[in-house]
Amino acid sequence: MAAMTLLSTESLSRHFGGLRAVDDVAFTLTEGEVRAIIGPNGAGKTTLVSLICGRVMPSAGKIVFEGTDISALPAHRRVGLGIAYTFQITSIFANLSVYDNVALAVQTGMRRGGASLFFLNEATLIARVEEALEKVGLDDRRDMQAANLSYGHQRLLEVAMGLALRPKLLILDEPTQGLSDAEIAGFCDLTRAIAKDATVLLIEHNMDVVMDLAERITVMNNGAILSEGTPAEIRDDERVQRAYLGT
Amino acid sequence: MSVDSSPIQPTKPVAGRRSLFDKVLFVHLAALAILFLAQFVLSDYHHLTLARVMVLASFAVGYNILFGYTGLLSLGHAMFFAAGLYGAGLAATQLSFGASEAFLAGIFAGLVLSTLIGMIVLRTSGVSFMIVTMMFAQAGYLMSLYFGEFTRGDEGFVLQGDIRTAHLFGLSFDLTSPDVRYNIALALLAVCVLVCLALVRSPIGRILIAIRENEERARMLGYDTYRNKLFALVVSGTISAAAGAAYALLFAYVGATFASIQYSILPLLWVLLGGVGTVLGPILGTLLMFYLVDITSEYTSAYMLAVGVALIALVLFFPKGIIGTLRDKGLKWLP
Ligand SMILES: Nc1ncnc2c1ncn2[C@@H]1O[C@H](COP(=O)(O)OP(=O)(O)OP(=O)(O)O)[C@@H](O)[C@H]1O
Ligand SMILES: [Mg+2]
Numbered sequence: 001m002a003a004m005t006l007l008s009t010e011s012l013s014r015h016f017g018g019l020r021a022v023d024d025v026a027f028t029l030t031e032g033e034v035r036a037i038i039g040p041n042g043a044g045k046t047t048l049v050s051l052i053c054g055r056v057m058p059s060a061g062k063i064v065f066e067g068t069d070i071s072a073l074p075a076h077r078r079v080g081l082g083i084a085y086t087f088q089i090t091s092i093f094a095n096l097s098v099y100d101n102v103a104l105a106v107q108t109g110m111r112r113g114g115a116s117l118f119f120l121n122e123a124t125l126i127a128r129v130e131e132a133l134e135k136v137g138l139d140d141r142r143d144m145q146a147a148n149l150s151y152g153h154q155r156l157l158e159v160a161m162g163l164a165l166r167p168k169l170l171i172l173d174e175p176t177q178g179l180s181d182a183e184i185a186g187f188c189d190l191t192r193a194i195a196k197d198a199t200v201l202l203i204e205h206n207m208d209v210v211m212d213l214a215e216r217i218t219v220m221n222n223g224a225i226l227s228e229g230t231p232a233e234i235r236d237d238e239r240v241q242r243a244y245l246g247t
Numbered sequence: 248m249s250v251d252s253s254p255i256q257p258t259k260p261v262a263g264r265r266s267l268f269d270k271v272l273f274v275h276l277a278a279l280a281i282l283f284l285a286q287f288v289l290s291d292y293h294h295l296t297l298a299r300v301m302v303l304a305s306f307a308v309g310y311n312i313l314f315g316y317t318g319l320l321s322l323g324h325a326m327f328f329a330a331g332l333y334g335a336g337l338a339a340t341q342l343s344f345g346a347s348e349a350f351l352a353g354i355f356a357g358l359v360l361s362t363l364i365g366m367i368v369l370r371t372s373g374v375s376f377m378i379v380t381m382m383f384a385q386a387g388y389l390m391s392l393y394f395g396e397f398t399r400g401d402e403g404f405v406l407q408g409d410i411r412t413a414h415l416f417g418l419s420f421d422l423t424s425p426d427v428r429y430n431i432a433l434a435l436l437a438v439c440v441l442v443c444l445a446l447v448r449s450p451i452g453r454i455l456i457a458i459r460e461n462e463e464r465a466r467m468l469g470y471d472t473y474r475n476k477l478f479a480l481v482v483s484g485t486i487s488a489a490a491g492a493a494y495a496l497l498f499a500y501v502g503a504t505f506a507s508i509q510y511s512i513l514p515l516l517w518v519l520l521g522g523v524g525t526v527l528g529p530i531l532g533t534l535l536m537f538y539l540v541d542i543t544s545e546y547t548s549a550y551m552l553a554v555g556v557a558l559i560a561l562v563l564f565f566p567k568g569i570i571g572t573l574r575d576k577g578l579k580w581l582p
Contacts (some may be wrong), residue, residue: 017500053467055463055467074471075466075467076466076467076469076470076471076472079467079468079469080469085467087464087467091458091461091463091464091467092464093456093457093461093464094460094461094462095460096456096457096460100453100456103450104453104454104465104468104470105454105468107450107453107454108469108470109469120449120450124565125450165468165469214394
């Protein structure tokens with residue numbers, strides 16, 4: 001394959017006290033792919049992506065993004081490079097309007113593009129907020145307070161904020177958790193649309209969603225990568241079945 | 248971080264769509280116009296009181312940028328007020344600066360101090376932030392006593408002579424004249440209000456509010472929250488110093504009381520009373536509190552007790568302050 005490596009980790013570890021949440025992991029993402037990470041609760045999935053986006057700093061190892069070592073960069077700088085993370089536990093600005101939530105994400109991108117924060121082009125800002133809201137289908141709720149959105153819509157708002165950052169790598173941590181079946185179907189369509197412009201890294205427990213969306217799957221267990229392959233390969237992998245799928 | 252989420256009130260969309268007639272700007276200009284007109288109807292006593300209140304309200308407006316909009320509860324803002332007060336006062340007495348230059352010296356002192364202090368105290372958050380700011384302010388207070396040779400400590404010193412006349416753009420202003428004092432105080436307040444309004448309606452204001460509401464999320468949206476908090480602290484500290492410098496020059500007295508813990512707590516109370524995270528709240532809060540003390544002290548020597556009870560009642564029944572409550576009751580567009 002001529003495909004480019006977007007991100008790779010070398011011997012990446014993070015220990016919490018004696019607990020090896022992520023232990024000596026070598027993980028590689030190819031530009032443009034949709035990758036799922038699965039694994040039982042406590043496997044270290046959230047910790048691994050948190051290391052990638054900079055929310056958590058590594059105990060050891062290295063993270064390389066587009067050829068540069070980003071291991072020591074603070075989280076906000078990594079967002080600047082194009083790594084966006086949406087939280088497993090919904091984390092929005094509950095007291096602000098839907099518009100302001102997304103505008104905060106758009107502003108970062110505009111500033112990265114060289115705009116001063118004192119004289120931001122309001123028309124561009126508004127247009128880009130609306131574009132992101134339209135993509136997730138929240139455009140008719142832009143003036144609502146985020147706290148008043150339904151849970152499913154709050155998750156969509158998270159995704160809209162991620163999108164509005166215009167990331168190269170969008171990390172979604174259990175985005176479908178707590179969504180209805182109809183909402184999940186909508187989310188799958190949305191992810192496919194997002195994947196046209198960005199690499200998507202998806203942590204997901206819902207196997208239907210994983211099998212539907214992912215081009216490749218990484219299975220984690222006890223802080224390490226247990227197996228990696230196409231959905232079909234993973235389905236047939238005995239070790240995975242024993243450790244996780246339980247079938 | 249938001250120290251206590253309850254009184255911290257979010258602002259409504261800073262969203263675009265500015266029409267020719269800007270309702271928000273109009274309301275704030277109207278409030279300033281009322282203060283301007285008040286000088287023609289007030290008795291001498293209230294005229295003087297209001298001049299003082301407007302300078303202290305500028306301090307409260309500055310404090311609110313850090314506390315109300317950024318969610319950082321400082322218990323040490325007396326040091327910034329005092330930096331302006333002493334910066335201006337000592338520049339006048341020790342360096343023979345004129346009034347305008349002394350005013351700038353006070354502002355500069357606040358700018359430098361808030362930058363240095365900010366770089367240290369912003370390493371902490373929550374309760375430690377409150378304690379560390381208080382400790383620095385206490386150190387500042389003790390310094391004002393220690394250098395008694397220049398500051399005359401608790402007793403303080405009076406500004407007199409040439410310093411009572413300000414020269415600006417070839418004009419002379421007699422700072423002993425009540426009218427001049429009133430209008431300079433009003434001009435200061437107007438500048439502070441308009442700066443605050445412009446700031447909180449700008450994209451930067453949106454970032455500060457985001458930090459107050461959910462700092463971790465703001466960081467994961469790509470904002471260097473440390474730098475933004477430092478910016479808020481420096482703006483807040485510098486406005487506080489401008490108020491301190493104006494206080495020294497207009498009322499001709501500089502004393503260590505203004506560096507004491509009392510002047511760190513007062514702006515917090517003014518802001519709580521008027522409305523946390525509102526532009527006009529601090530002004531209303533300062534005004535009411537001043538008169539509350541003034542009126543109760545006529546009847547009882549235990550006036551601080553009465554004020555304390557009033558404040559507790561307020562926090563219990565109007566946790567968002569006066570303007571904050573109004574905003575909840577329908578004036579949602581008020582920043
Ligand atoms: N900040 C922390 N401090 C201490 N332990 C932590 C911390 N974060 C995670 N852990 C531990 O590290 C392990 C891996 O956690 P992680 O959240 O990465 O798992 P996960 O695969 O995302 O699980 P889930 O499917 O439940 O989200 C768990 O045992 C967890 O308790
Ligand atoms: Mg997780």
